[in-house]
Amino acid sequence: MKSDISGFPEFLPNEQIVFEWAKNVATKSFESYGFCPMDTAAVERVETLLSKGNDHEIYGLYRLTDPSEKKEFGLRFDLTVPLARYVAKYHGDLIFPFKRYHIAPVWRGERPQYGRYRQFYQCDIDVVGDEALSLNYDAEIICIIIKTLKKMGVPPFHVYINNRKILSGFLKTIVSEQQIVGAMRLLDKSDKLSFEGLKAQFLQNGVDDAKFERLQNFLNVDQRGSIATIIDYLKDLRLNDEFVAGVNELENVLQILKQLDINDNYLRISMKLARGLDYYTGSVFETKLDNVLDLGSIAGGGRYDNLTGLLSDHVCPGVGASIGLSRLIPKLIEKGLLDASKHTTTQLLVTVQQSAHLGAYLRIAEQFRKFGANVEVYLHDKPLAAQLKYASRKHIKYVFIANDVELLDEIGILRNMETKEQQKIHIPSVGNSILELIK
């Protein structure tokens, strides 16, 4: 991956081809579950961008010709705020439950530093209801994320699941109501903090040793055994109404996942999982690779009670997820898990030996295209050897070779550039089988 300005990554053609493939895999997967495409303007009003009280750094816009005049809009930093604004604005035009996906870049006004992107793709799916939305959709979203990642050839991973009501219900028993949000944020960062660091932070906030030990035991609930064992343990705790509601929701989501044929082996319950974003109110989940640990979360999401919040009077609960394609795909390429050797989408290069017969070569290519093949004709005036070298450097797997005599007979040679195998073909007879021949 390259970059002209630090933090703004871009791909060379071979990597771009893989990235587009991954976007297509996601698109097809999302559409197979009935999600429709969405695309919003890259800019939003500044007041909209700030409506969730977020802490992201936002790029504002001004016109170069008039630097004193700041525009009232800036670049989006995620695809959730645009979704909220879109649903609020076009509520009457939409059909609920509204299922959409949105694969597009977002921008963060980060200071340039290693591994921090200032532009990256988000790949979001959300289901938004009008006033109510069944918990079934929480399970469907998790199911779709798992199936999509598998279709992308992602190596072994687990989905870590929690419910914010469980966490919040538990935290109520050790900190005050006002401290809950702060405590959740601490838990969200607990992976990055040492045990002592985490403890110090909680002790600072008036949590005594006994309470912290209870917290610690609670966070380690995932080590108690199978998912069923953990659920049973949580059900027995019955700390308060919120806690019980959260456990019920979690159990329900897991049951529906079973009906969706999602094997328990993919799933882990994790009480540590909080997801920093404040708008999550129920299910939360995150997906991590088992062995490529330096990648962190590759997908995550959750349930929110009211997407449109301050933007509208309508109450729109929803559940969604996002796949971090811009980090995931380059890492899979780097680890050799995705093949980025192809520098082209071309399947076949038609070489040109006699430019006087260019028309014949062009017609042959057009015939192959009609049957769905991606075919390039070498239109530059160069000897055959140079044309073959071009095919080889670009990793075009097949070339077609014919001289004027062969053209008259409507025959030619199909050469596999990898195996060097050649076969003679009679052009008019090839038809649909061209796709088989150049596979």
Add this chain to the structure above:
Amino acid sequence: MKSDISGFPEFLPNEQIVFEWAKNVATKSFESYGFCPMDTAAVERVETLLSKGNDHEIYGLYRLTDPSEKKEFGLRFDLTVPLARYVAKYHGDLIFPFKRYHIAPVWRGERPQYGRYRQFYQCDIDVVGDEALSLNYDAEIICIIIKTLKKMGVPPFHVYINNRKILSGFLKTIVSEQQIVGAMRLLDKSDKLSFEGLKAQFLQNGVDDAKFERLQNFLNVDQRGSIATIIDYLKDLRLNDEFVAGVNELENVLQILKQLDINDNYLRISMKLARGLDYYTGSVFETKLDNVLDLGSIAGGGRYDNLTGLLSDHVCPGVGASIGLSRLIPKLIEKGLLDASKHTTTQLLVTVQQSAHLGAYLRIAEQFRKFGANVEVYLHDKPLAAQLKYASRKHIKYVFIANDVELLDEIGILRNMETKEQQKIHIPSVGNSILELIK
């Protein structure tokens, strides 16, 4: 089409589905000719954006948290400058001729006004050579644009072709060397000027009546008859070397277009066509709908001698074109030429009558998906009538209906929501034929 901030258009789902379809048509068409995908960061250095001395209004960026600090970069206003920068920067990594397409938004710091977009999609293809590039590619680009527009179902159109060398060669005979660029810009706007307006402008610049009459005759060359007649007429003129070179290039491009099986009926020679952008140096062309005249040019492009210009020591000639999707598609929808009635990509809705059997419904949907169908399960707890209404409002063509008894027998009803026709299906036997059944 809707808009939250004036000039930043966005689609409702039914229109977005059509727009994505059009992007896919372009993508497949470009790839079938061996073009590879490209995607660059949305921002470029301000110095890069200004390198072509352009007159577009550019959006600069600043961080909201630090309004005094202007970033050294801004949003791209086209996809050609990013291509030039990309080719200059990664020259050693690319294989030439470099054929790429790029479908992505660009931004213009326009003052908001009717019909002017501040964000819109460009849909570009270019072939870039290293030091040299055959004229054959000029013809290929025109051919691809024609075929792509036809695949999009665009109503009758013509491609207007010219060559800047012809125009420049002619203008040399009536204005000074220094006035040529200005004169070309005038011609480029001649459609918008009255005859008197155009004449006044030229007379102001020292062109006398006799010379202006010659210009006028020259501009009307397209009324002389067939393409062959016009070419013959131009060949006889032999005004100067540049003019002759231009006529030869134009003739060559037209000959190759014939070999590419492009019917003359699609093509028109137009001496009025200049294409305002200064970097064009040879072939120029523009595509206009015959009957939807208020749309102006829907695609255009041309040949440039040196793409990378000030950005690199390499000389990279190229030829490219751009389709104005953001204007074209909404207009085709508005005129009823593209069908935007579908509010969904879902082909089949599986209705749920007994939530106790949710697993069975989910498995049926999953089975249909395996054979390539886009299937939604209605996961919200609502009566069947509400589910059918949802399918109907969303224009989902087929619904699957089964009660618990039918589920046990692995049968169900497939209802066509448009014709109300119903057929009983045995689920395990359906297999691959599901795609036929719900077509």
